[in-house]
Amino acid sequence: MNRAAAPARAARRRAVPWDVVGLGLLVVAAAFMPDLLRALYDRAAVSYLSIAINALSLAILALSWDVLARTGQLSLAHAAFYGTGAYTTALMLRHLDLPMWLGIPAGGLMAVAFALLLGGLTLRLRAIYFAIATLAFAEVLKAVVHHAPTAFAGGNAGMNVAPLFRPVFVAGQMERWEVAYLRNEAYFYVYAGLLALSVLISIALQRSRLRHAFTAIRTNEDVAGVMGVRPARVKLLAFMLSASTVGMLGAVEAHRVGSVLPDQSFSVATTVLALVTPIFGGLYTTLGPIVGALGLSSVQELLRRTFSDGYLIGYGVVLVLTILFMPRGVVGTIGHAWRKRGSRSTGTPPASRPQRAGPAPDDAPPKPPSQPGGDA
Amino acid sequence: MIDPTLVLQALVSGILAAGLYALVSVGLALAIGVIGIVNFAHGEFFMVGAFLAYQAFVSFGIDPVFSLFLVAPALGLIGAGIYASTIRFVLKAPELNQMLLTFGIGIILQNLALLIWGGDPRTIAGIAYRSIGYQIGPVSVGLVPLASFAISLTLVLGLYWMLASTPTGRAMRAVAQNRVGAALVGLEVDRVYLVAFALSALLAGIGGVMIAVIQSPTPTIGLAFTLKAFAIVVVSGLGNVRGVLFASLVVAIAESMVATLVPNGDTLRNAVFFAIIFGVLVWRSRRVA
Numbered sequence: 001m002n003r004a005a006a007p008a009r010a011a012r013r014r015a016v017p018w019d020v021v022g023l024g025l026l027v028v029a030a031a032f033m034p035d036l037l038r039a040l041y042d043r044a045a046v047s048y049l050s051i052a053i054n055a056l057s058l059a060i061l062a063l064s065w066d067v068l069a070r071t072g073q074l075s076l077a078h079a080a081f082y083g084t085g086a087y088t089t090a091l092m093l094r095h096l097d098l099p100m101w102l103g104i105p106a107g108g109l110m111a112v113a114f115a116l117l118l119g120g121l122t123l124r125l126r127a128i129y130f131a132i133a134t135l136a137f138a139e140v141l142k143a144v145v146h147h148a149p150t151a152f153a154g155g156n157a158g159m160n161v162a163p164l165f166r167p168v169f170v171a172g173q174m175e176r177w178e179v180a181y182l183r184n185e186a187y188f189y190v191y192a193g194l195l196a197l198s199v200l201i202s203i204a205l206q207r208s209r210l211r212h213a214f215t216a217i218r219t220n221e222d223v224a225g226v227m228g229v230r231p232a233r234v235k236l237l238a239f240m241l242s243a244s245t246v247g248m249l250g251a252v253e254a255h256r257v258g259s260v261l262p263d264q265s266f267s268v269a270t271t272v273l274a275l276v277t278p279i280f281g282g283l284y285t286t287l288g289p290i291v292g293a294l295g296l297s298s299v300q301e302l303l304r305r306t307f308s309d310g311y312l313i314g315y316g317v318v319l320v321l322t323i324l325f326m327p328r329g330v331v332g333t334i335g336h337a338w339r340k341r342g343s344r345s346t347g348t349p350p351a352s353r354p355q356r357a358g359p360a361p362d363d364a365p366p367k368p369p370s371q372p373g374g375d376a
Numbered sequence: 377m378i379d380p381t382l383v384l385q386a387l388v389s390g391i392l393a394a395g396l397y398a399l400v401s402v403g404l405a406l407a408i409g410v411i412g413i414v415n416f417a418h419g420e421f422f423m424v425g426a427f428l429a430y431q432a433f434v435s436f437g438i439d440p441v442f443s444l445f446l447v448a449p450a451l452g453l454i455g456a457g458i459y460a461s462t463i464r465f466v467l468k469a470p471e472l473n474q475m476l477l478t479f480g481i482g483i484i485l486q487n488l489a490l491l492i493w494g495g496d497p498r499t500i501a502g503i504a505y506r507s508i509g510y511q512i513g514p515v516s517v518g519l520v521p522l523a524s525f526a527i528s529l530t531l532v533l534g535l536y537w538m539l540a541s542t543p544t545g546r547a548m549r550a551v552a553q554n555r556v557g558a559a560l561v562g563l564e565v566d567r568v569y570l571v572a573f574a575l576s577a578l579l580a581g582i583g584g585v586m587i588a589v590i591q592s593p594t595p596t597i598g599l600a601f602t603l604k605a606f607a608i609v610v611v612s613g614l615g616n617v618r619g620v621l622f623a624s625l626v627v628a629i630a631e632s633m634v635a636t637l638v639p640n641g642d643t644l645r646n647a648v649f650f651a652i653i654f655g656v657l658v659w660r661s662r663r664v665a
Contacts, residue, residue, distance in 0.1 A: 074472055121654075124661045127471050128414050128614070132606050133657045136650035139603060143647040268599065272483055279476060310490035316483030323477045324465055 019203045019286060023196065030192035034185040043177045049184035053256075055297035056191035060249045061270070062277035062289035063198045067205065068242040069275075070284050071235045072218030074127060077118060077134035078274040080141045081111040081243040083266035085250025087145065090159045090260045091152075100164060104251045111247025112240045114141075119239040123232055135271075142266035158261035161254045164190070187256055194252065195290075198245045202286040205241070214238065218284075246274075269312055276315045280322050282331030291331055381514040382636060390632030391625065392521040395528035396590075398624035400583040400601055401608035402532050402617060403576035409615030410552045410572040413463060414475055417482035419602030420489075421577040425451050425584025426593045427489055433500045440500060444585045448578050455577025459570050467569075482598065489595035497592035506589065524586040531579060532621060539617065548572055552615070600646060607649040610656050627652055 033052065037045040061078065068075050088110040089103025122133040145153060153159065167182035205211060213234045216224035221231050254260050273296075281292020296318065303311040326333050404418045425447050432443040458481060466474050508519040539545035550558040551568045559565050583601075587593055608627050612619030631648045638644060 069472075072472070074475055121658045122661070125657055128475065129610075129657050129661075131414075131475055132610065133654060136603060136606075136653040140647050140650040140654070143644065143650070147644060147647075272479075275476065276480075310487035312483055313487035313491065316480045316487060319480030320462060320477060320484065323469075323473050323480065324462060327469070327473060 019206065022287070023199050023203065026199065027192075027196055030189070030196075033192075034181075034188055038181065043175075043181075046177055046180045046184055049181070049188050051297070051301055053184065053188055053191050054300070055293055056188070056195050057249060057253065058273060058277055058297045058300070059290045059293035060191070060195050060198050060245055061274045062281065062293050063195075063202055063286070064242045064245045064249075065274040066278040066283060066285075066289045067202060068235075068238050069278065070205075070211075070214040070218065071231075071238045072127060072221070073123070073235060073239070074131040074275075075134050075239070075242070076131050076271050076275075077138045078246055079266050079268060079270040080118075080134075080138035081114065081246040082250035082253075082270045083138075083141065083145070083260075083262075084111045084114050085247035086161075086254035086260045086265040087153065088247070089251040089254050090154075090161045093161060094159060095152075100162065100255075103255075104248050107251030107254075108244045108248035111243040111250070115239045115243035116236070119236045123235045123239065138266060138268075138271065142262055145262045145266065154260070156262065158259050158264070160259050161257070163258060164252070164255040187252075190252055194245065194248055199286060199290075201241055201245065205238075206286060210234065210237075272312060272315055272319075276319045276322075278329070280318055280329055282329030282333070282335075285331055288329050288331040292329065295330065378637060383633075385515050386632045386636035387629060388515050388517060389521070389636075390629035392517070392525045393632060394621075394624040394628035395525035395532075396583055396586055397604060397608055397628050398532050398621050399528040400580050401605040401612075401624060402535055402620045403579035404605040405609050405612065405615060405617045405620050406535075406548075406572055406579075407576040408609065409617055410548045411463075411467070411569045412615075413467075413478065413573075414471075414614075415576070416475060416479040416602060417458075417485060417598075418478075418576070418580055418605055419598040419600065420482045420485035421451055421455065421580035421598075422584040422587070422601045423489060423593065423595060423598035424454065424485060425581030426588040426597070427493055427498070427584075427595065428581070429585040429588040430493075430498050430500055430593075439503065440585055440589050444582060447585050448582050451581025451584075452574040452578040454581075456570055456574040458577070459573040463573065464566060464569065482602065486595055486598050489598075493595055495594060495596070497594050498588075499592040500588055503589065520586075520589055524590060527586065528583070531582065535575075535579070536618065544568075544571065603646075603653070604649050607653045607656075610653055 034045070034049060037048050037052075041048060061082070065075065065078055085104075085107030088107040089100075092098060092103045092106060093100065118134065118137050122130055122137075125133060146156060148155065150157070163183070165183050165186040167179050167186075169176065169179045205214070213224065213229045216227060216229050217231045217234060225231055250265065254265070277292040277296050278289040279292070280296060281290065282288025296315070299314055299318075300311070303314045322329065328336055400419075400422055403421075404415060407413050407415045407418065428447045428450060429440045429443045432438040432446060433440065438446070462477060462481065463474075466477050505519055510517050510519070510522075537545075539549060547558070547563050547568050548571075550561075550563060551565055551572075555565055558568075584593075587597070591597075604627070608620060608623045609615075611627060612623035627649065630652065631645055634648045635645050
């Protein structure tokens with residue numbers, strides 16, 4: 001997946017489209033997973049499915065963040081899109097008499113609309129300013145939701161959201177826990193479908209010419225402009241695609257949790273998870289965020305159970321350590337080692353390194369000038 | 377019809393609050409201007425200062441007026457430690473890495489505080505001077521805000537003086553202007569950065585001690601103050617230390633006016649900052665484009 005080697009090599013490799021094969025395997029695995037878990041673990045499958053759902057959710061979030069990061073933009077607004085999706089479906093349920101399912105695409109569309117608005121205003125900004133502006137936007141949105149009339153959006157107390165699935169308990173034909181199992185199974189398929197969509201978007205972008213536009217913008221926006229890429233447009237497209245899946249995720253999650261609350265739906269924690277996961281797994285790839293989500297969601301379970309407040313500290317530590325010691329992430333580091341090995345065995349110099357997979361620092365720390373003196 | 381007394385009161389509260397904001401923001405501006413690091417953890421130094429003051433009071437009964445002198449060096453050390461152990465390694469890394477690193481440090485500090493002190497607001501209870509206030513004409517002024525304004529203003533002006541006319545200050549300005557050039561004339565750039573970052577954390581910590589007396593802080597105020605400091609720094613121009621005082625006045629008065637004059641405006645306090653960040657950034661980008 002995503003091996004940006006020299007074009008000739010890439011052309012030869014094209015014979016096996018690993019990304020599509022991977023997606024296919026993912027879909028097949030997901031289709032059998034609930035039944036397999038049930039066959040293996042019986043009633044414990046209920047909680048295993050919940051854990052799997054959390055991992056899927058994290059993967060969707062991470063992949064969405066990565067899509068925007070490929071253009072070099074640091075978004076701190078993912079909590080805003082997530083919350084937008086959650087509140088859209090909750091508001092529709094409360095005020096409109098429409099089928100419940102419509103809330104999910106509507107949540108995605110609403111998030112895209114906000115991305116269009118926010119991106120149109122801020123994507124011309126330099127990276128730092130963009131990051132600050134997106135963080136500010138997320139907090140404004142939270143404040144607005146807090147402040148909105150209680151009769152309309154519930155204020156501080158939030159709103160209840162009906163579950164998407166209500167399996168019925170049939171006495172005599174099934175056991176009690178099977179109700180929970182059926183509910184989790186149904187949610188699992190929804191999340192898996194959403195992840196498949198996210199992967200599809202990511203693969204499509206990696207295979208299209210846009211990938212080079214993204215890389216060009218990330219490397220140097222001005223030069224990209226000279227080469228005929230329109231940075232503002234391309235970034236806006238990435239931002240909208242990124243927001244769409246998060247918005248839908250927020251909507252689905254609102255149904256699963258059963259409520260929306262300003263502080264929970266627009267929590268900074270969402271933004272933190274969205275960015276730590278792909279950085280840990282490996283930026284600018286389809287595989288990286290998924291690997292990161294698998295790794296971190298198992299840690300997350302452990303941390304959340306140990307500390308109720310402050311479990312995010314684990315993510316802070318992972319973020320800092322990754323940036324300092326493994327700036328390419330898990331996938332990038334392994335891939336780099338693999339390519340290095342491959343080139344050594346054939347005796348050729350390493351083929352053009354993939355556009356700095358993961359923002360690698362200039363390896364050595366800056367040396368202070370060794371001259372004495374200077375009365376600072 | 378708006379009551380003119382109310383406007384005057386809001387103006388005075390705004391000006392008094394501006395002192396503290398300037399103190400916190402000037403540290404952020406220093407880090408950006410001298411080191412070139414956009415520190416997303418800056419507000420957390422402020423929060424840590426507040427909780428150290430609280431803990432000193434609860435454990436040892438040290439009055440915040442005195443713990444100021446303990447907390448400030450402690451924060452300086454924390455800042456220096458964080459710089460030496462993490463930030464100095466990403467100085468040449470892409471901007472994205474730098475921002476993410478400081479963001480990660482902020483997450484660690486905030487959640488560490490949540491683990492230690494929990495999420496509830498903490499009050500330093502039973503300080504006599506907290507309730508002292510003066511009535512000047514139609515406006516009432518509390519002793520604590522007044523004192524915090526005076527201390528902050530002194531410190532900010534002191535920093536300006538230091539930058540203008542001490543060897544350390546000159547070194548900082550030299551490094552900010554041209555890092556390579558400064559190194560060539562014999563300045564130890566890394567040490568200047570270390571001092572600047574420690575100083576930045578120290579100033580935020582002093583602000584934290586004061587907020588512990590003024591309000592009842594929770595471990596999550598750090599993020600809000602990071603954003604407030606960003607708003608001020610963005611208004612004054614990224615890395616411009618001198619503009620901070622004026623920008624703080626603008627931002628604090630705007631906040632105070634909205635909180636007092638808009639019905640139910642207290643909940644919109646924070647939104648004012650974000651609106652200012654947003655407005656200024658977008659306006660700037662249009663002007664450049």
